[in-house]
Amino acid sequence: MSEFKALDGTGAVAEAMRQINPDVVAAYPITPQTAIVQTFSEFVADGLVDTEFITVESEHSAMSACVGASAAGARVMTATSSAGLAFMWEILYVAASNRLPIVMTNVNRALSAPINIHCDHSDSMGARDAGWIHLFCENAQEAYDTVIQAVRIAEHPDVLLPVMVLFDGFITSHAEERVEIFDDAKVKAFVGEYKPKHSLLDLDHPVTYGPLDFTDYYFEHKRQQVEAMRHAQKVILDVADEFAKTFGRKYGLFETYRLDDAEVAIVVSSSTAGTARAAVDKLRAQGAKVGLLKPRVFRPFPAQEMVAALQHLKAVGVMDRAISFGSMSNAGPLFLELAAAMKIYDAGVPMADFVFGLGGRDIVPSQIEGVFRSLLQIAETGRVSELVSYVGVRE
Amino acid sequence: MATKLNLKELSKREDRLAPGHRLCAGCGAGIVVRQILAAIDEPVVLSNATGCLEVSTTIFPYTSWRVPWIHNAFENAASTMSGVETAYRALVKRGKIPEQNVKFIAFGGDGGTYDIGIQALSGALERGHKMMYVCYNNEAYMNTGIQRSSATPLGANTTTSPAGKVIPGKMQPRKDLTAICAAHNIPYVAQASPHNWRDLMEKARKGVAADGPAFLNVLSSCNRGWRHDTSTTVEVMKLATETCVWPLYEVENGVWRLTYKPKVKKPVTEWLEAQGRFRHLFRPENQYMIERIQADVDEKWERLLKLCGEA
Ligand SMILES: Cc1ncc(C[n+]2csc(CCOP(=O)(O)OP(=O)(O)O)c2C)c(N)n1
Ligand SMILES: [Mg+2]
Numbered sequence: 106m107s108e109f110k111a112l113d114g115t116g117a118v119a120e121a122m123r124q125i126n127p128d129v130v131a132a133y134p135i136t137p138q139t140a141i142v143q144t145f146s147e148f149v150a151d152g153l154v155d156t157e158f159i160t161v162e163s164e165h166s167a168m169s170a171c172v173g174a175s176a177a178g179a180r181v182m183t184a185t186s187s188a189g190l191a192f193m194w195e196i197l198y199v200a201a202s203n204r205l206p207i208v209m210t211n212v213n214r215a216l217s218a219p220i221n222i223h224c225d226h227s228d229s230m231g232a233r234d235a236g237w238i239h240l241f242c243e244n245a246q247e248a249y250d251t252v253i254q255a256v257r258i259a260e261h262p263d264v265l266l267p268v269m270v271l272f273d274g275f276i277t278s279h280a281e282e283r284v285e286i287f288d289d290a291k292v293k294a295f296v297g298e299y300k301p302k303h304s305l306l307d308l309d310h311p312v313t314y315g316p317l318d319f320t321d322y323y324f325e326h327k328r329q330q331v332e333a334m335r336h337a338q339k340v341i342l343d344v345a346d347e348f349a350k351t352f353g354r355k356y357g358l359f360e361t362y363r364l365d366d367a368e369v370a371i372v373v374s375s376s377t378a379g380t381a382r383a384a385v386d387k388l389r390a391q392g393a394k395v396g397l398l399k400p401r402v403f404r405p406f407p408a409q410e411m412v413a414a415l416q417h418l419k420a421v422g423v424m425d426r427a428i429s430f431g432s433m434s435n436a437g438p439l440f441l442e443l444a445a446a447m448k449i450y451d452a453g454v455p456m457a458d459f460v461f462g463l464g465g466r467d468i469v470p471s472q473i474e475g476v477f478r479s480l481l482q483i484a485e486t487g488r489v490s491e492l493v494s495y496v497g498v499r500e
Numbered sequence: 501m502a503t504k505l506n507l508k509e510l511s512k513r514e515d516r517l518a519p520g521h522r523l524c525a526g527c528g529a530g531i532v533v534r535q536i537l538a539a540i541d542e543p544v545v546l547s548n549a550t551g552c553l554e555v556s557t558t559i560f561p562y563t564s565w566r567v568p569w570i571h572n573a574f575e576n577a578a579s580t581m582s583g584v585e586t587a588y589r590a591l592v593k594r595g596k597i598p599e600q601n602v603k604f605i606a607f608g609g610d611g612g613t614y615d616i617g618i619q620a621l622s623g624a625l626e627r628g629h630k631m632m633y634v635c636y637n638n639e640a641y642m643n644t645g646i647q648r649s650s651a652t653p654l655g656a657n658t659t660t661s662p663a664g665k666v667i668p669g670k671m672q673p674r675k676d677l678t679a680i681c682a683a684h685n686i687p688y689v690a691q692a693s694p695h696n697w698r699d700l701m702e703k704a705r706k707g708v709a710a711d712g713p714a715f716l717n718v719l720s721s722c723n724r725g726w727r728h729d730t731s732t733t734v735e736v737m738k739l740a741t742e743t744c745v746w747p748l749y750e751v752e753n754g755v756w757r758l759t760y761k762p763k764v765k766k767p768v769t770e771w772l773e774a775q776g777r778f779r780h781l782f783r784p785e786n787q788y789m790i791e792r793i794q795a796d797v798d799e800k801w802e803r804l805l806k807l808c809g810e811a
Contacts, residue, residue: 128587128590128591128594128596129583129586129587129590131582131583131586155593155594156590157586157587157589157590157593159582159583159586159627160627161579161582161623161627162619162620162622162623162626163619163620163623165575165576165579165619165620166576166578166579166582166619166620166623166624169572169573169576169579169580169582169583169620170579170580170582170583170586171583172570172572172580172583173547173570173572173579173580173581173582173583173584173585173586173587174583174584174586174587174590175583175587176570176583176584177545177583177584177587177588177591178587178591178596178597179583179586179587179590179591181583181587195573196572196573196576199572199573305545305568305569305570305584306545306568306584306587306588306591306597306602307568308543308545308568308600308602311565311566311567311568311569312568312569313558313563313565313568313569313570314569314570314571315558315570315571315572316558316559316560316563316571317554317555317558317559317560317571318560319559319560322560322561
């Protein structure tokens with residue numbers, strides 16, 4: 106029997122980790138992730154899990170120890186945010202390239218400078234090409250559900266890639282919600298046991314992990330990582346199906362809301378999608394045909410599927426909580442990628458990017474309604490006057 | 501019963517580092533690794549920092565390692581091994597793998613240990629992982645072309661501390677990493693050199709037998725960087741010990757002990773003369789550097805004698 110608990114995002118993730126009871130966790134505190142490692146430390150101290158918890162001296166060592174433990178055949182988890190993820194950056198690539206199924210929660214937070222502990226997506230977006238699967242979550246429930254699914258996705262033999270579970274710092278990490286916590290035994294059965302193919306601790310079959318590739322092999326190894334990423338999409342959907350059968354909640358590559366008959370739509374991930382849903386309802390009540398697409402899987406990027414869901418529209422607005430400095434019009438990463446996909450697959454829909462919420466700047470329903478009004482104008486005129494605009498900034 | 505440290509017996513063992521690797525002729529690193537691994541009877545799992553040893557032994561699709569081995573990055577051989585060692589305990593505890601008295605050993609160069617990896621090393625020592633960290637210390641970043649590290653001795657000519665017209669090589673003495681590791685109060689810390697193979701092998705055995713972390717700082721000549729003939733590797737390292745530039749000692753559960761004391765302490769010039777990296781010091785205008793080096797060696801030797809209860 107499920108239980109309903111009042112938990113914030115960090116508590117929900119800690120619960121999932123308790124139920125998964127990984128072999129090894131190596132983690133380091135950083136706001137707003139800290140509560141995850143603290144809560145998990147309590148589970149260890151109270152014997153609720155028998156995980157070996159490595160209290161490393163840095164995030165660089167957290168990811169390094171995760172790599173070592175995973176190569177040794179353990180099921181491994183960690184969590185971080187912002188500067189911590191940035192500090193891991195070098196080893197994020199090592200983890201993915203060695204095909205190690207590490208599951209990491211990254212509570213999205215702005216990067217320094219100026220130092221800022223609040224939410225934006227610059228941290229994980231900066232790591233978007235490192236070879237990890239990226240799954241965005243809107244709320245604590247999704248974070249809990251997604252951590253459980255992430256284990257299965259990462260460890261699937263066709264994938265064997267590390268997974269990042271992402272949700273918004275403070276907004277999701279520190280706001281209490283009603284979260285359904287499944288039966289321990291059911292979660293345990295769902296995640297199953299990890300059976301590593303190549304382990305450092307298989308002494309009869311010694312393996313060399315992390316060799317030197319010259320020009321004659323490196324490219325092929327990178328090419329194989331592409332294959333793993335390609336397989337990931339199907340596995341993510343298969344795991345979601347099984348999750349729905351077992352636990353009742355459905356997940357896909359993205360979620361749509363009142364999109365089918367919409368004329369304009371916003372594409373926004375994570376907690377802001379919730380605010381956007383309210384804005385959709387309000388404008389719909391006033392007769393405006395607006396809708397929403399909330400990306401869940403950012404890596405691998407479901408380009409064709411998203412285009413198929415959006416191509417009937419007259420205008421699409423992407424809301425980016427990060428800037429790719431120096432990119433085309435200094436747009437955000439989500440816009441750049443989706444705009445490319447829409448063009449490549451001939452969607453012919455005018456698009457604009459709305460950068461918002463950097464460093465935790467609030468985004469309120471009236472501002473999202475403003476974005477919809479801009480989109481309705483684009484739809485009417487067919488003209489995009491500003492490719493990138495900034496919502497809620499003092500100019 | 502442990503195998504006797506008898507050369508004839510030990511030479512019958514299959515090398516855990518197979519021949520055919522691409523380390524240079526006369527490289528100390530291969531000797532250090534083979535001696536240490538030959539000394540240990542138990543199964544081993546190794547991690548290796550980026551550096552000469554790593555790049556020359558695992559050129560894909562080949563590997564010279566007959567035992568499980570992982571390279572992660574330059575600065576994290578210690579934290580990587582923390583993960584491996586912890587995974588072992590976790591999996592044994594859960595009955596997923598058998599208990600086999602595995603010895604966990606991390607190898608790093610002096611750059612990967614004294615400099616960029618000191619944080620990961622210190623963290624791993626403090627946490628108390630049951631592993632032995634071995635620094636094969638060739639006293640510079642050799643893999644990238646002989647740049648100075650904090651292990652490079654005073655006065656040495658390297659590509660980033662070149663002997664120039666106004667600056668005669670490296671102007672700082674080396675960092676005392678062995679003492680820094682001893683200050684972590686771990687069960688076993690030692691300094692060794694492969695010219696004294698029995699001493700090194702005994703230390704390797706003590707290191708892996710320790711109930712907690714162990715650290716070995718092992719001198720490892722690089723003839724490309726030190727500038728001596730490929731055939732004199734062992735002699736040059738022996739001179740480092742005979743001149744007290746590289747004393748052999750151990751710190752076992754806090755007790756300092758010299759494991760070798762030269763009968764006659766040779767002048768440091770004998771060690772300097774044997775290597776091209778110090779040639780510039782013999783120009784008249786650099787005489788003061790040789791005096792500085794001798795004074796530095798004397799002072800540290802006296803301090804060590806006191807710590808070891810020999811003075
Ligand atoms: C983060 C990082 N910085 C720099 C390098 C470049 N690099 C590779 S090996 C090396 C020097 C290694 O020196 P040392 O640890 O003394 O080992 P050696 O090659 O001398 O055996 C350097 C600087 C790297 N691989 N990673
Ligand atoms: Mg070196």
